[in-house]
Amino acid sequence: MALRSVPSRLASKALRRPTLCQNASQVSPRVAPAWLARRNVASTPTAEKVLFPGALNSEFTNSLEFLQPSKNKAISTFRVLDQYGHVLDNETGVDTTDEEALELYQHMVRLNIMDLIMFEAQRQGRLSFYMVSTGEEGISVGSASALNPRDPVFCQYREAGVFMQRGYTLDQFMAQLFSNCEDSGHGRNMPIHFGSRELHIRTVSSALATQLPHAAGAAYAVKLQNQQNPDVEPRVAVTYFGEGAASEGDFHAALNIAATRQAPCIFICRNNGYAISTPTSDQYRGDGIASRGAGYGIDTLRVDGNDIFAVRAATKAARKLALSDGGRPVLIEMMAYRVGHHSTSDDSYAYRQKVEVEDWKRRDNPISRMRKWLEDRGIWDEEKERKTRSQLRKDVLSAFDRAEKKKKPKMKHAFSDVWEEITEEQRAHVAELKDILMRYPKEYDVSQYEGGISSLDELLERKK
Ligand SMILES: Cc1ncc(C[n+]2csc(CCOP(=O)(O)OP(=O)(O)O)c2C)c(N)n1
Ligand SMILES: [Mg+2]
Secondary structure: OOOOOOOOHHHHHHHOOOOOOOOHHHOOOOOOOHHHHHHHOOOOOOOOEEOOOOOOOEEOOOOOOOOOHHHOOOOOOEOOEOOOOOEOOHHHOOOOOHHHHHHHHHHHHHHHHHHHHHHHHHHOOOOOOOOOOOOOHHHHHHHHHOOOOOOOEEOOOOOHHHHHHHOOOHHHHHHHHOOOOOOOOOOOOOOOOOOEOOOOEEOOOOOOOOHHHHHHHHHHHHHHHHHHOOOOOOOOEEEEEEOOHHHOHHHHHHHHHHHHOOOOEEEEEEEOOEEOOEEHHHHOOOOOOHHHHHHOOOEEEEEEOOOHHHHHHHHHHHHHHHOHHHOOOEEEEEEOOOOOOOOOOOOHHHOOOHHHHHHHHHHOOHHHHHHHHHHHOOOOOHHHHHHHHHHHHHHHHHHHHHHHHOOEOOHHHHOOOOOOOOOHHHHHHHHHHHHHHHHOOOOOOHHHEOOOOHHHHHHHOOOO
């Protein structure tokens, strides 16, 4: 197969064993050439390198020194803009037109406004759950803007900006958040678990890190498709995860399989300092998540996640790298600070000082940094900011209103899409549910579901 590395003809000849014949005395043992003997015995006096199969290109040394990562310089963090929005180096500088830059900025602000409104709405009891991306808008919006819209994406849950950048509408966000009849998931998931077949984004799964092996597998699939369809623009698979998710076994399995199979997978870690209440100091002792990339033989970069232009440049370069030499994985660690609470079920002031959060809010964030750049460039000002925010707020609130008024999905969707055809056992469950709903109408208000109880009948009717 084309993908398996084929030993050169010379090497395979040299490694061929002497042919056995029936009479042992007739065996004429071939004498191995000297170079082969040297290769087979790693520790001959002249060998300069370890030739064990498990460590290639390691030189021998007689100095007994442990690797002490704590003594190494920490991995650097790539950025394009400084904290004040000034471009640091024109060579690697901003890569957008002004128009594109303004669009990216508005997507980040729109996400931020949606977060503020939905967080408050949850507090008022109007939806069951929400998670904000505050402080991490640049990572999701910026990286998504540098991908091909057909690249399959596997998100965690704090990357609503990827959906927004790919064109998921406010009505689609609201349909999922309110589990109404327009939700493509038919209300089966908790809020925040968006997904879109059209936008090539798999549905978010709460089980941490499960998206990583899925992405590695998809990357291997697109690698084969890229080879089979040379006329179609090649794709990479992309996955997002928090530094906390990187403590799961799935993280290690995914990186290793992607490396050994040389799959074009971009692993984007959002290191925001916390896994719910667990700070990074209790999560690991290494140099963040980036240091792990080298362990798997994966090209890796650490990036300032508060700098949307750095995020874009890094993702673009990662995509190019991922498609080079037939495919390879790339790891990017995007540094950020989780400004919000973990979710609406969390009160982060129980485990971190409010002043720490306030400090970060003041110090840096992707929206204010980009705004400084836009203002310096003379394409943004206070008036535009005020008008834009007010318009975006109206847009979010009107989508909110529309969604809240819509009915819930048909009840039958509690059973559909499990099996292609409804099973006898499911049919019994549907009948039992219908019976309970009819007996206790005061306890169960079925009128809020599209079609009321009648959609259950569709399942109970036997196909002739
Ligand atoms: C397998 C699994 N274990 C535990 C949890 C509970 N849990 C949900 S989010 C979370 C923290 C994840 O932190 P991180 O990956 O850093 O993402 P962040 O919330 O910081 O964006 C945990 C432990 C889970 N959902 N799945
Ligand atoms: Mg985290």
